[in-house]
Amino acid sequence: xxxxxxxxxxxxxxxxxxxxxxxxxxxxxxxxxxxxxxxxxxxxxxxxxxxxxxxxxxxxxxxxxxxxxxxxxxxxxxxxxxxxxxxxxxxxxxxxxxxxxxxxxxxxxxxxxxxxxxxxxxxxxxxxxxxxxxxxxxxxxxxxxxxxxxxxxxxxxxxxxxxxxxxxxxxxxxxxxxxxxxxxxxxxxxxxxxxxxxxxxx
Numbered sequence: 001x002x003x004x005x006x007x008x009x010x011x012x013x014x015x016x017x018x019x020x021x022x023x024x025x026x027x028x029x030x031x032x033x034x035x036x037x038x039x040x041x042x043x044x045x046x047x048x049x050x051x052x053x054x055x056x057x058x059x060x061x062x063x064x065x066x067x068x069x070x071x072x073x074x075x076x077x078x079x080x081x082x083x084x085x086x087x088x089x090x091x092x093x094x095x096x097x098x099x100x101x102x103x104x105x106x107x108x109x110x111x112x113x114x115x116x117x118x119x120x121x122x123x124x125x126x127x128x129x130x131x132x133x134x135x136x137x138x139x140x141x142x143x144x145x146x147x148x149x150x151x152x153x154x155x156x157x158x159x160x161x162x163x164x165x166x167x168x169x170x171x172x173x174x175x176x177x178x179x180x181x182x183x184x185x186x187x188x189x190x191x192x193x194x195x196x197x198x199x200x201x202x
Contacts, residue, residue, distance in 0.1 A: 011046035013060050015085045020044070024061040031183065036145040036154025038137045040189040048080045055103060055185040061098040062129075063101055064091040070099035070116075070128075099128050105158050106134040106184065111162035113169075118178040127195070129181045132165075134158050137184060137191045142166070144200040145193065156191065158184055170199045 014020025023042050031039040047056040061202055063069055069084060081092045090126040093099055104111060111132070114149045119127035139159030143166050146153050173178045187190030193199070 003173050011048070013044050013046075014042065014057075015045050016053055020057070023060045024057045028058060028183075028190070028192075032150050032181070033195055035147065035149050035192055035194055036123045036199045037154050038189050038191050042055055048077070050075060050077075051080065051103070052133055052185050052187055054187070054190050055133055058131055058183065058185065058190065059084060059090075059101060059103070060087055064090040067100035068093040068098050070094070070102040072094050072102075074105055075103055078089045091168075096128075101128075102128055102130045103186040104130060106132040106158070106162055106165070107160050111158075111165055111168075111174070113165075113180065116180050118126045118175055118180060118185065121178070124177045127178065127180055129183060131183050131185050134184050134186050135160060137186045137188055138191050140201070144202060146200070147198045148196045150195075150197070158191070166199055166201050169193060170201075173198055 004160040020042050026161045027039050027041050029110065033178055039052045041057040043053040044056050044060060047053060059069065063084065070093050071080060084090060085092065097117055102116060117126060118128065119125060136159050139157035141155035141157045143156050144153050145171060169182060176195050181195050184191045
C-alpha cells in the first residue's frame, strides 16, 4: 500500500525507542571502529518506502534537532521528510555544506560527494557523515581496506557501486584528519568507511 504524506508521520519508529536507540548506537560505534565489517542494526517497526531498515535506524538514533539532514533528490519526498522530522526533530537542508548527515542512493550513475563539509582544522568533528544506500554489502570484493581498526586488511564488495565512488573516497582519505565519513547501508546492515581508512581498488 502506498504511504500518504498525511499518514507517514504516524508510522512508528523503534518498538522500544530507548533500547532501540541504545542498541543501534552501540552497533554503529562497532561499525565505525571496525571498518569493512558488516554490522547488523535493529529494525524499526515502520519506515517510509524506499529507505532501508538500517539507514532508518541509523538516522532515528543519531539525528536530532542539531544535525541537519540532506536528502538525495530521489529520497527528498515529503513523506520521508515528515517521518524524519517527527521522529528526530532534525531539520532537512537543501545545502550540502550545512548537512551533518546525508542520505544518498549509491546506485546513481554520478554520485557526487562534493560540497559536503569535511570539517575544519579546529573542528574536524563537524564533518558530514554520508549514509549511502546500496543493495548488498557482500558482493565479490573490489577494494582492500587498511588502517585504524583493521588488524591486517578487510576485503570489501559493495554493489552496485556508483562509478568513481571509491576513487573519490581515496581522495577523501588523503584529507585526513579532515574528510567525510561514509556508512554504507543495505538490508543486511551497515558497513563503515571512516575518513581514516585507506582504500585500494583491486
